[in-house]
Amino acid sequence: MLGRRAFLRVLALPPYLWLAALLVAPIVLVVLISLRPEPGPVDFGDPWNPSLIQYWRILETPAYLRQLGISALMALIVALAATVLAYPLAYFLAFRAGDRASLYLVLLLVPFAVSFLLRVMAWRLMLGQEGALNTLLQSVGLTDEPLDLLLYSREAVVLTLIYVWVPFAALPIYAAMGRIDRRQLEAAADLGAGPWTRFVGVTLPLSLPGAVAALFMVFIPTVGEYVTPRLVGGSETYMYGQLIQDFFGRAASWATGGAAAVIMLVLTAVLILAGTLAVRTRVAT
Amino acid sequence: MNHSAIGVGRTRVPLGTVFALMLVLLYFPIALLFVFSFNQNTVLSFPLRELTLDWYAEVFSDDALLAAARNSLVVGAASATVATALGFAVSVVFVRLRSALRIPLLALAVLPLIVPFIVLGVSLFLLFSFLDVPRSLATVAAGHSILGLPFATLILFARMSAVDPQLEDAAMDLGASYATTLRRIVLPLMGPSLLSAWLTCFIVSFDEVAVALFLAGGDPTFPVFLYGQLRFAQRLPVLIAMAVMLMIGTVTLTLAAFVLARRRP
Incomplete structure (x- = not known):
């Protein structure tokens, strides 16, 4: 019979093996393939002569860098907007909703439970010349001409993604606010701090880690997006995620695509590290 | 002074209204999808003409x-x-x-x-x-x-x-x-x-x-x-x-x- 310690060691094996096979191995494989000199299609039987040529191909092509920059910028705008919009929602839930907080939280989460693709599609119905907003405005008589409501544009992609992520962004902020010791606010009030001073001096800094978590929870899935821009974007909204997908699809350039994916992975890792450190220093000082 | 006294010095930001407004914005596109699924026509136009379960x-x-x-x-x-x-x-x-x-x-x-x-x-x-x-x-x-x-x-x-x-x-x-x-x-x-x-x-x-x-x-x-x-x-x-x-x-x-x-x- 195994003792507790031995049993726990055995219990650690299945998740270790599963993660090694389906998370670590694939990422190592992408890195190895991205170091191949020929762009692809990759024949795994070929000898492996590591070279950085694929990375140079990406880094020396201004169009690719532009897509990376635009995707990162779009993801940043979406993440910032979703976090800023979610912040008052979380604040309301944490400090104003009282006993009904759970109910309101559920109401906020229901839209998030609706299929991602469907919520994106909803915006295709909303925007555009023939979209619901235009027909609605015209049938009520507010406008005669259909307004050019931004479908198939970069703004449409950003707007749709902000819509998709707002409820999700509220969760970590709400969690951080829930951990704030209410006595700190009372102490501030006793010392004569008004509502705004209490907010800026106590609530805001203490909820900041939650806001940063929200930023990342939106930024990470958004920066690699390739589905939404294909559905509500147009030809000039091509994102870096689509570039990666095309390297693996149409172009069959697995090595170049691998390098593009590794660059994105490194970029996100660096940003997360920087964000975590920034929060640490702020909380520490 | 009881614990809810914190609420006494609240800011005047109408957060409840903000929350309600945001819920409306979040539900509207979904409601639209819902309506669309009962719409006879494959293009959504208002006012709706024929509703169907087809x-x-x-x-x-x-x-x-x-x-x-x-x-x-x-x-x-x-x-x-x-x-x-x-x-x-x-x-x-x-x-x-x-x-x-x-x-x-x-x-x-x-x-x-x-x-x-x-x-x-x-x-x-x-x-x-x-x-x-x-x-x-x-x-x-x-x-x-x-x-x-x-x-x-x-x-x-x-x-x-x-x-x-x-x-x-x-x-x-x-x-x-x-x-x-x-x-x-x-x-x-x-x-x-x-x-x-x-x-x-x-x-x-x-x-x-x-x-x-x-x-x-x-x-x-x-x-x-x-x-x-x-x-x-x-x-x-x-x-x-x-x-x-x-x-x-x-x-x-x-x-x-x-x-x-x-x-x-």
Whole structure:
């Protein structure tokens, strides 16, 4: 019979093996393939002569860098907007909703439970010349001409993604606010701090880690997006995620695509590290 | 001065109104989809002219659509089961094993949260090509088990931290092996959170398209099928009708997962 310690060691094996096979191995494989000199299609039987040529191909092509920059910028705008919009929602839930907080939280989460693709599609119905907003405005008589409501544009992609992520962004902020010791606010009030001073001096800094978590929870899935821009974007909204997908699809350039994916992975890792450190220093000082 | 006295000096920001307004904005596009699924015309225009249930009827004669929905149920259930079982193992090991082994395990288990989906999709795609594994529902389920694992781990880890280790000691003093102790003492204590973890993983998988597009073979999951069909405008009402029915299911599941996660044992 195994003792507790031995049993726990055995219990650690299945998740270790599963993660090694389906998370670590694939990422190592992408890195190895991205170091191949020929762009692809990759024949795994070929000898492996590591070279950085694929990375140079990406880094020396201004169009690719532009897509990376635009995707990162779009993801940043979406993440910032979703976090800023979610912040008052979380604040309301944490400090104003009282006993009904759970109910309101559920109401906020229901839209998030609706299929991602469907919520994106909803915006295709909303925007555009023939979209619901235009027909609605015209049938009520507010406008005669259909307004050019931004479908198939970069703004449409950003707007749709902000819509998709707002409820999700509220969760970590709400969690951080829930951990704030209410006595700190009372102490501030006793010392004569008004509502705004209490907010800026106590609530805001203490909820900041939650806001940063929200930023990342939106930024990470958004920066690699390739589905939404294909559905509500147009030809000039091509994102870096689509570039990666095309390297693996149409172009069959697995090595170049691998390098593009590794660059994105490194970029996100660096940003997360920087964000975590920034929060640490702020909380520490 | 009572505790609600904090409320006395509130700012005048009408947060309740802001919240209500935001809910309206969040629900409006979804309501629009709902309305569209009852609309006779395949183009949405106001005022609505003829309402119909035909699209819902058509769903049940569309074999490809039904097959895709069934595939998603299978993939969701399989990946949620694997992720929950592994998440349970990770939580127990991390909370109970006093060894350096436990830290990289937890780190790895939540790592998929910070890897963009496209990178996960691409790398799993390369792995299966390398291993000559044909893409199928099984490869999608394998990928989704990795996506669900962080959620399962975080939910179960929180609950496991609250399980009193003395209960385990007591069981073992009475002669139970650790395996029996886990099964008879720990598992029942974790009960609702296990279900909550499973439901969360199921929903993550059921709705996932970015990774699934790389891993699905000829047999698509519902989101992959939906993605492929969305460019045909005349197919939209049927797809939305199906999606509305699935939506009612996932919303119910989400609420169940949420309620179970908050329940105090």
